[in-house]
Amino acid sequence: MRAIHQPGPHRADDPSLVAVFSFVSLGPGGKPHPLPPLAPATERERRWAAERQAVADARKAQRAAAAARGGVVEVTESVTAHLAELVAAASIVRDMPALAPPHDMLMGQTSLENTFTCQPQQRNPHGRVFGGFLLRRAFELAFATCYVFAGSRPIFDCVDDVQFKKPVDVGDLLRLRSCVLHTEGDRVVVVVEASVIAPERLASSPTNAFTFTFRAAPSGPQQRLRRVLPGDEGDLRRLRQHFADL
Template sequence: MDAGNTAAGPQTELLTKTPAQSRTTIVYKFAADDILREQYRDPWNQVRIGKMLEDLDALAGTIAVKHCSDEDSTTRPLLLVTASVDKMVLMKPIRLDTDVRIAGAVTYVGRSSIDIQIEVTQVDQDGVGSDTQIALTANFTFVARDSVTGKSAPVNRLSPETERETQLYEEGEAQDKLRKKKREEQKGMHGNVLHKFNAEAVRLNALLAEGRVFSDLPALADRDSILMKDTRLETSLICQPQQRNLHGRIFGGFLMHRAFELAFSTAYAFVGQRPCFLEVDHVDFLKPVDVGDFLRFKSCVLFTQLENKWQPLVNVEVVAHVTRPELRKSEISNTFHFTFSVSSDALKNGLTIRSVVPSTEEEARRIIERMDAEGLLD
């Protein structure tokens, strides 16, 4: 999704900037501002995570713009696009009775890509935050395109100054090399196709075995399991001008916000208790979403992890479809994966969570792909 901002475009000479030049900080004065606190309060007196995700995307866009800017007003503006968001883990609940600081800066740049790290930190009453109070860390990747040709465009270089900045830069460089290596490996996988096909067939049959019992012998099906199709929810909307950025595209943060709200509702209906958000996995923004688009969000519980009885995990998938009825066409814009758990009090009171069973090969493949991505299957 587009970041919603313009930045300095093609330059005769690229600049070298430090992370400090892009650093941006926002402080939410929840303790003192009743109106602000009410805007971010959820029904359980905690921060609305979906709204916070939207804010993080907006801040990342601002940081990307600051890094790409120059002093020449004649340069053509760049189009900055959110390419992906890395896994975000909620390390502690974000409270409403203390102030919250959101700070971020550029950590690594490639030729046309910009990596940005943002930290959400609880702030003490004296206004001082510490590393031990970090509630959430988010990593965004933006790419720069020429606003006229649409082709990738080079961005300003980055020169880390501190030891921590150098460490983050080296980590970003390693991740960039890993992504390139994976792309090359995918191009050369043809020799292993047969072996991979046979191994996947075994896993598919194992996953589908219980689903066949539900279909063929429903009276004998496991009462502690439920078909994936029976966990589905869906919502739809028409994208409005108020949700667009300067380029007329819908903010990526808005999509994450709406996807989270549906995922939370899906987990709530599945568990029967208020779920506890833990993390959102890596998100790639595949297709742009424009003002006026008919957007459909479809969710389901993809699978559960019940090995740890004191922290069972519920994995919810949300797929965003850009639907164009006039063209009889529907395309996937984004796929989101959220992980939830439940409170320990609910578990102590005897709450049990069902296993999720696929009933079709397509559903089983989605489970296998997700488990592989999380390293849950060998």
């Protein structure tokens, strides 16, 4: 187990990220390659393994069920009611901005973007772009997004979810787009979506999605972090998926 420390005045000695074990292997042709299974030796390790396996199984089942329903993610009645409240509040911000509460804003207003060409030094042994490089670039953009949104330097809390949908090749034009997905207390949830852009073919293909949680204190005259609202169907889909994964 390794703890990665985040320097700074807020938590100089506390780990910001703890990883127990994570490994993915690809064989010839870029297909998944079987690995020797882990053998938890202590009660604590067995508990960790069972907890993470349960989370992984639940997410796989949820996504399979959503795919069978045409991409619609199932959420509880309380979450459905909460989402309906956010959609109603978003319509006021969108249609009557002068009358909207000053602490409400649309997701799209929190967005940042970065586009770059993937270089040969970023490839893995199979010639694809290393997933850790994509994760790092996504984290940097998420950190900046939270910083600009809150007005104070955020403290990293956790990685909520990472999805590798398609591989990224050397030479691909990769676009990262971020937005604040949800706020609660001092917690700020940021999602970063990656797409490969092919201008010569007028094509764009989603490749990755990363969700991070930070903690941040509001700065300036505002006494609390703003409430972020879904501005369109895409925003609402992201928010449904977030609550379903909790």
